Amino acid sequence: MYPVDSLRNLIHDIFEQNSLITATWSQLRRRDNVSFTKVQVKPVSIKNQLHYQFAFHHSNKVLHENLTPDEAEERMIQLCEETFRQGMLCTVEADYQILISKKYKVSILTKSPSKTAANLSHNRKKQYVLEEGIPVSFLVELGIMNEEGRVLARKYDKFRQINRFLEMVQDVIQHLPEGRPLTIVDFGCGKSYLTFALYHYLSIQQRRSLRIIGLDLKADVIEHCNDLAKRLHYGDLKFLVGDIADYDELQEVDMVVTLHACDTATDAALEKAVRWGASVILSVPCCQHELFNQIEAPVMEPLLSHGILKERFSALATDAIRAKLLDLLGYKTQLLEFIDMEHTPKNILIRAVRGQAGQTEALWSEYTAFRDFIHADPYLERACADLLPGDGGNKPEKITEDAESGKRKPEAGSCDHC
Known part of the structure; x- marks a missing residue:
C-alpha cells in the first residue's frame, strides 16, 4: 500500500512524459455526489495542440471535455482523490491498475503495456522538421524532449x-x-x-x-x-x-x-x-x-x-x-x-x-x-x-537615453514578457 502522494506523483510523471494512451476511472466513492459513473480519458490533437479528452459517462449520455495537459493533470488527481476508488492507466511504458481504499491508502499494480499509442486526431499526423520520437540533442538539453525523444507535455x-x-x-x-x-x-x-x-x-x-x-x-x-x-x-x-x-x-x-x-x-x-x-x-x-x-x-x-x-x-x-x-x-x-x-x-x-x-x-x-x-x-x-527613392528625410542620429524625450536606444535584448 502507498500513500496518496505516490499516486499524485505517478499521474504527474505520466503527464510530464506525455505517455498516457488511455485512462479509465470507475467505482464511485459515493453515489450521491456525482451524476456520472465512469470517466475515460485519452489524448487528442486539437488545432495541432495536445489536449486530453475526458468522457463522463452518465446513465443516458456521455459528455466530453477537452483540457490542456496542466488542466488534465489537475482534473485527474481530483477524480482519484474525491470521486473514484479504481482506475486503469495505460501508458507507453506500462499499465497501472489503481485501487484506493476508504482510508485513502493506494495500491498500484504495474503490468506490461497492453496498448500502443494511436493517432491523436482524425487528421493526418503533422510531419515536423524535427520529428517526435527521434532524440535531438539540443531539445534534450533544453528540457523539451526526454532522452527517448518524447516531447514533454x-x-x-x-x-x-x-x-x-x-x-x-x-x-x-x-x-x-x-x-x-x-x-x-x-x-x-x-x-x-x-x-x-x-x-x-x-x-x-x-x-x-x-x-x-x-x-x-x-x-x-x-x-x-x-x-x-x-x-x-x-x-x-x-x-x-x-x-x-x-x-x-x-x-x-x-x-x-x-x-x-x-x-x-x-x-x-x-x-x-x-x-x-x-x-x-x-x-x-x-x-x-x-x-x-x-x-x-x-x-x-x-x-x-x-x-x-x-x-x-x-x-x-x-x-x-x-x-x-x-x-x-x-x-x-x-x-x-x-x-x-x-x-x-x-x-x-x-x-x-x-x-x-x-x-x-x-x-x-x-x-x-x-x-x-x-x-x-x-x-x-x-x-x-x-x-530609398524620393526624399525619405535625414537619417536619424544614434538614439540614446534621454530623460526629457523618453526615447530609448534600440537594444538587441528581447522583452521579458514576450
Missing part, C-alpha cells in the same frame, strides 16, 4: 513553435548562397531556443558550413548559451553580449534573425540586414510604440479614439510599413503567422528574401500615400533614407 507548444520556425526557414533555404560558409546573426537571441534549432537544422540536417552569432544584452543568458553550445559541440555557434546599434564586427551577413527585439530595435536590426545585403531576413517584431504617438487621421477617429484599438492598429501599421520599405529596399516580403493567435498577439513574422518585389515607382507611391495618410514618421525610413 508542458513543452509541446515550444516544440511546435520551433518546428514552425524551421518550416519558414525551410521555405527560403534555396535563397541562401551556395558553395561557401554561411554567416547568420540573431539579434536579441534571448534563451536561444530558435538559434540552436537553426544551427541544428542547417549544420547537422542540411550539412551546410556556417557560423551563427547570437547577440543579447543579458550577460548571464549569453554565458548559459555559450556553455550549452560547448556541451553540444556546436563549434560554429557563438553568443556575444551587445546591442544592435553598436554591433559592427561583420561586413557581410547572409541571414539576419530578430525575434521580439523591442520597438525600434527591430528597425535597427532590419537596417543592419539591408546594409549587409542579407539574402534572408526573419523578424518577429515586438512592442511597436513608435507609431502610437504619431498616428493622426480624423477619418479614423472611431478606431483611434479607443486605446486598445489604436495600439493594435499601430502595431499592424508598423509591420505594414516595414514590409513595404523592405520591398523598396530590394526584397520580396511576406507577413506570416508565426504561432497561434491564442498564445500571443505578437505573432506576425516578417520574412524577406532578396529580389525585386515590383516597380519601385509604384511601390514608393503606395508607401508614401499610406504613410502620409496616417501622419507616420517611421524610424526605418529615416534610417535607410540614402537607400
